[in-house]
Amino acid sequence: MAAPAVKAARGWSVLALGLRRAVPRLPGLTQVRWSRYGPEYRDPQIDKEYYRKALAELTEEEKYEQELRKTQLIKAAPAAKTSSVFEDPVISKFTNMMMKGGNRVLARSLMTQTLEAVKRKQFEKYHAASAEEQAAIERNPYTIFHQALKNCEPVIGLMPILRGGHFYQVPVPLPDRRRRFLAMKWMITECREKKHRRMLMPEKLSHELLEAFHNQGPVIKKKHDMHKMAEANRALAHYRWW
């Protein structure tokens, strides 16, 4: 992937079909975080099931889409995405958020160690439990991870709105992606800040995930605090205009 920070002068050196030409910008302003792909490039379709559908099952639109993709330019798939059965978009997103300094290898290994730790803890509990309790213990680390994050998602958010010279925290409905982001962000912040210096991230993260799975723990408490603030400020909801 091209380096994100690019000076405008360098853009003139590579002019190929489809690559973005450097538009003369204001002096003193550098373009950062841009993509070398022009607007005509489409996103790659990673999902194998999309291509495995039999021709007869496709609707008119899908047939048209597939024909169109044959003629159009497509961006290269990012290295972090695979078409394997083990690919999980939630785990990928979480790994990206845990990543520091672009070290995705380290973040990915921490993630796998976390899932392994979760699985080990659950198996220990399973073998120590009696027959009736064994049915209730969930051992799949992926379901635990998904359920824990779903339990951490806030239902309603707070937004500072300026009214009469003061900022009021107004309860506001959040879109799905914002809720998922907040859940992951709270989880990661909690695990980074509130742990012992010598404790490793997989251990702490697995502990927090298991607590969140059972609707306990600091992340769930943070979600409840947000809900309580929203409930206390419910009269201010009329300050919204959307």
Added chain:
Amino acid sequence: MATPSLRGRLPRLGNPRKPILKPNKPLILANRVGERRREKGEATCITEMSLMMACWKQNEFRDQACRKEIQDFFDCASRAEGARKMRSIQGTGESGDLPPKKLNKLLQRFPNKSHVS
């Protein structure tokens, strides 16, 4: 009514009389129009939100007990979001004129040249 005349209104060397108009900016068409006054929207989904919060108060903020109210709130929020998108795409009624944002884009592409080149 036709555009009012500008003949002999400005302070110029060839103009013998007192100026009628003393504009502080040059009288040249700008390449943007002013924005419309923002319409007064009201907050959506207040009833669903209050039902949900009443349910929370009764059940000590547990989410499992309030599943139905929470789902109603989410449905209302997504419907409001969809309605807002539809309104913004349609260009809010139009009634013959374009909305100011689209007009500004058009004027950016075909600007009024105040220079000779």
